[in-house]
Amino acid sequence: MQLISTHASPSPRQSFGHFLAGIAGMALAAALLAWEPAALATRWHPAALAAVHLCALGGLMPVMLGALFQFVPVACGLSLPDAGRIEWLRLAALEAGAVILATGFVQGRADAIAAGGTLALASLAWSAARLLRALHAQPASTALPRAMRRAALALAMTLALGGVLVGILRLGGELPFLALVDWHAQWALAGWVGGLILAVAGVVVPMFHVTAPYPARWEQLTRALPWLVFAAGAGSLAAQRWLTTVAVAALCALAAGFGVLSILRVRASRRGERDAFHYGWLGAGLFALLAGATGLAAQVAADPRWSVAFGVIALGGLGGITITVMLYRIVPFLIWLHWQRANRARARLPLLHQIVPARPQAWQLGTEAVAVGGLALGAFLPETVCLAAILLFFSKSAQFFLVCRAIREFSARLRVLQALPPRPRAAH
Amino acid sequence: MTAVLDVRGLPPCEPFERILAALDALPAGQTLEALLAREPLPLFAWLGDNGFGWEGDHLRLDGQPCYRIVIRRAA
Numbered sequence: 001m002q003l004i005s006t007h008a009s010p011s012p013r014q015s016f017g018h019f020l021a022g023i024a025g026m027a028l029a030a031a032l033l034a035w036e037p038a039a040l041a042t043r044w045h046p047a048a049l050a051a052v053h054l055c056a057l058g059g060l061m062p063v064m065l066g067a068l069f070q071f072v073p074v075a076c077g078l079s080l081p082d083a084g085r086i087e088w089l090r091l092a093a094l095e096a097g098a099v100i101l102a103t104g105f106v107q108g109r110a111d112a113i114a115a116g117g118t119l120a121l122a123s124l125a126w127s128a129a130r131l132l133r134a135l136h137a138q139p140a141s142t143a144l145p146r147a148m149r150r151a152a153l154a155l156a157m158t159l160a161l162g163g164v165l166v167g168i169l170r171l172g173g174e175l176p177f178l179a180l181v182d183w184h185a186q187w188a189l190a191g192w193v194g195g196l197i198l199a200v201a202g203v204v205v206p207m208f209h210v211t212a213p214y215p216a217r218w219e220q221l222t223r224a225l226p227w228l229v230f231a232a233g234a235g236s237l238a239a240q241r242w243l244t245t246v247a248v249a250a251l252c253a254l255a256a257g258f259g260v261l262s263i264l265r266v267r268a269s270r271r272g273e274r275d276a277f278h279y280g281w282l283g284a285g286l287f288a289l290l291a292g293a294t295g296l297a298a299q300v301a302a303d304p305r306w307s308v309a310f311g312v313i314a315l316g317g318l319g320g321i322t323i324t325v326m327l328y329r330i331v332p333f334l335i336w337l338h339w340q341r342a343n344r345a346r347a348r349l350p351l352l353h354q355i356v357p358a359r360p361q362a363w364q365l366g367t368e369a370v371a372v373g374g375l376a377l378g379a380f381l382p383e384t385v386c387l388a389a390i391l392l393f394f395s396k397s398a399q400f401f402l403v404c405r406a407i408r409e410f411s412a413r414l415r416v417l418q419a420l421p422p423r424p425r426a427a428h
Numbered sequence: 429m430t431a432v433l434d435v436r437g438l439p440p441c442e443p444f445e446r447i448l449a450a451l452d453a454l455p456a457g458q459t460l461e462a463l464l465a466r467e468p469l470p471l472f473a474w475l476g477d478n479g480f481g482w483e484g485d486h487l488r489l490d491g492q493p494c495y496r497i498v499i500r501r502a503a
Contacts (some may be wrong), residue, residue, distance in 0.1 A: 073469075074470050075469065077467070077469045206465075207439070207465070207466065208440060208441060209439075210437055210438070210439050270437060271439050333440060333441070336441055337441075337470055340441075340444070340448075340474065341473070341474060341477065346442055346448070346452060346479075352440065352441060360472055423452075
């Protein structure tokens with residue numbers, strides 16, 4: 001078998017930096033909504049567009065990339081060489097791009113939108129190219145790398161369309177702007193975020209919950225995801241509304257199916273604990289189910305408020321909650337793994353659930369889920385938006401603190417482990 | 429002689445921990461055969477770093493896919 005050199009992979013500190021930047025990005029998006037609660041009156045409100053890009057580009061994206069630095073070598077067995085300091089520069093460009101883009105939306109400045117969009121695009125184009133190269137350069141024998149390839153291609157499509165939109169804003173043109181905005185959002189949300197969640201959940205849920213894998217037929221069904229996103233946009237561009245409706249309905253069915261299958265698996269978990277990780281995944285499954293239902297309502301109902309509710313649930317619920325609950329396993333697992341590699345003394349290490357304490361995790365996840373629910377409700381009851389956004393801001397701040405504390409503990413114990421003498425081998 | 433360890437059905441990182449504990453107690457010249465729910469990619473790097481050789485294969489046991497690894501201390 002091929003042995004992957006995980007020593008040449010990006011360091012855990014790079015991933016931790018991405019996680020913290022992402023959590024801060026999501027907190028910033030929540031702060032913006034608290035400052036401008038009218039943002040959720042329509043999906044076209046400048047503050048809504050700003051919050052969406054802060055959350056997606058400055059929040060979810062760095063967390064997903066930071067997780068992939070470790071996930072690709074550790075779970076897929078594929079080599080992803082360390083890019084060193086370039087990775088920090090790229091992260092800084094992504095965060096700066098997200099903030100400039102959001103400022104451009106809020107202030108209605110096309111030059112800032114173009115500048116921020118270009119900066120974020122350049123940063124992400126580098127990441128997408130690197131990821132696609134790693135995923136395509138080596139043979140993929142299992143479903144996971146193939147699913148990740150599909151997600152990475154969706155990221156490439158998202159970026160290409162984002163580039164076209166920036167170009168239209170900058171240079172003008174006769175292209176169908178609104179249809180392209182929708183397609184850009186569909187590739188981003190369903191293709192990239194949804195595709196990556198499906199791929200990663202296929203490993204994480206059975207492994208960490210000790211439960212049955214997702215059915216093989218389900219994996220076959222999910223291969224249709226990029227084709228459905230393609231059909232949704234093609235229908236819109238060709239003014240074939242029926243095609244868009246059928247494709248969007250099928251995407252919603254996939255989201256709901258993922259939710260149901262995940263809930264069933266987590267409920268049948270053979271792991272004893274009923275902790276934040278358990279209930280967090282049940283919540284993620286519920287948000288997937290709700291994303292399917294509200295997405296369908298947004299497509300068929302004339303009321304535009306369903307689009308806002310769907311956007312909040314898909315981005316903050318399915319995307320945000322799933323990523324938050326995964327972080328509570330990824331961060332301890334990474335810490336434990338790198339401690340173990342340095343543990344030549346074979347000292348006893350804390351268990352995964354001791355690295356990030358369970359009770360604060362549960363509170364943080366619970367408040368985040370309630371806040372996202374409140375924001376989704378805000379599409380219909382605007383008076384809930386401000387309070388829900390403030391709650392989300394404090395919840396993400398608490399998560400930032402929890403992850404910081406775990407990283408500090410990682411560094412301190414790593415130094416101790418590295419200083420200990422190796423344990424003598426047993427002589428028999 | 430080969431010691432056998434079945435760690436299927438355990439959540440991470442227990443399989444890793446139990447294999448390391450079994451290797452600590454492994455007498456010279458013996459091998460450890462472990463059954464896992466999936467290919468333990470992070471373990472391979474640890475084994476390489478700590479002077480162990482191994483062979484592994486995918487198989488089905490009780491109708492479920494699993495991974496068998498046979499580990500020996502490098503000479």
